[in-house]
Amino acid sequence: MRRLHGALLALAMLAGGAQAQDLDYRLAPRPVAPDVWVLQGANADFARANGCNIINTGFIDTGDGVMVINTGPSLRYGEQQREAISRVTRAPVRWVFNLNLHPDYFFGNQAYADVGAQALPGTMAGAQREGAAYADNLYRLCGDWMQSTVSTPPTLPVAPGERTFGRHRIELIRFDGHTDDDLVVIDHTSGVIFAGGLVFRNRIPTTPHADIARWLASLDRLQAIVARHHGYVLIPSHGPALDHADAIAQTRQYLRWLDARLRRAAEDGRDLAEVLAMPVADEYAHWAGMPAEYVRNVTHFYPRYESAALVP
Template sequence: MSAARRTCAAAVLLAAASGLAASAGTPAPAAAQATAAAAFAPPDAQRLDYRLQPRRIAENTWVIEGEVADFSRANGCNIINTAFIATGDGVLVINTGPSRLYGEQQRRAIARVTGEPVRQVLNLNLHPDYFLGNQAWADTPVAALPGSIAGMQREAAAYEDNLYRVCGDWMRGTQAAPAREPLQPGTLELGRHRFTLQRLHGHTGDDLVVLDERTGVLFAGGLVFAERVPSTPHADPAAWLASLDTLAQWHAQQRFALVVPSHGPVHAGLAGVAQTRDWLQWLGRLMADSAGRGIDLSELLRAPVPARFARWGAQPAELQRSLVQWYPGHERRALERAQR
């Protein structure tokens, strides 16, 4: 995509947008804060209807937004953004949601928008809401990075148990179906679209990022969170920050104009990258400083968060999970330093 065309595309996207609050330490430029209004609708629990509403965000490109929240029965465990692109020679689907029901309803939602056949499904990482809808796509090639497939296979039973416990009837009939095709990074050409498939890591061991070179839309997966606390069960903070630097370099090169995170509002520019970086750096400093001062985990779990994070989705649950996961390591390292 040429710089001139990408600039034009960004202007069109921004013309339809409304502001994403810049909650990183330094306010982002207005263009980097812009986002289109989200279209999440609360699901109908009685009918087990997710009420999926595809929203066009760019040329032949639609997103189906999940709630910016934690898993719950009230939202049907639908907290993920899935997407699809009608390329002129078939549809590319990105992520399949948290359940068999979601995948089936996703298929019907796509068919209401386009008559093109679905050619390819991609799961961007190993987390359950990225692939537990794969059952509905058994007749379609479903691909992921090799490390993601291994993780899906390793953790499938635990994912099923956890989401059945949290989401109840929404998980009816769901059996984990990991992606079947190992994906190698590179280029995918489909119809009028050329996609860059890039392997990064940090949120998980294998994070697939998809860049549509035609429209300048970046599908950033779990590397970018917007207005939501990042989840960290498979995270490597240093690698994650390095991957965010890579995405910032891509933006400086005008390779993308719009970001579709897997969790949080679709937005233009680097607002989500900045928010995710700010959170990871703040959390690392908090744990290191607290361990050095001898603060125990129970006290840390009760500590308030800075105002810029306080209203984010999945707060305080995701913070508490990260502290329980990571803080003992910080305490151990602080004790080792004190004993030297």
């Protein structure tokens, strides 16, 4: 009996160790430019298989401390992100920025409690307002990956503008459209733009807080900035971080197509089920996020178009 008990205990320990190993995000910093790295997430939907890690986070070793850009979907991610940073540099983390209110941008903030996270005021308010609902959803979708994670919204307001962080000249710019407050971080020293949720690459955009007209206007502003700084590397928060595909053009084209499709369908008197049954244009049919994200896009937006079509 004693041997059996010992064997069972050993098996339980092995199972626990295997489970802990399975919950490893395997974060591998990829150099983007001098002093700048990105941690690429899966180009997919939230799922247990990817630990709900579908975001590209990044960090900059400024020479006077590390700047972290987005902290991922869980406490576990934030801890492993911080450990990954320590493998690259011994510099301490001094700044953390959350680029918008969506959960994978700030749910790793717990791992940076000693630093504090900064964001635009609308992001701070939105994360506070929706954090509990986000947590419920991510625990349901991601299971054990979320263990001990508590929604930890940013508490330090960002003032947009240009500042010097160590040896890096950083510009913080406020946009909107993807959400009410979208922060973009431009490292002029290294020539890297962290564009947040304003742009998606090879992926259907997420739209729960979006306004298409404002989003398109922001893309035009961002495109003008990119044109002025030819050669800068643009990092989207979702989709392949380093790729030749023009993420701004892709996102703009998709939003215009979606807007035109929904407007025409509403004018034709189609109901939601009919719109969802319409085939998706070939250029988007194989993007990540299909069909689930597209269905969410249509379900979210279409009632507005129906209401507008009824106005004389």
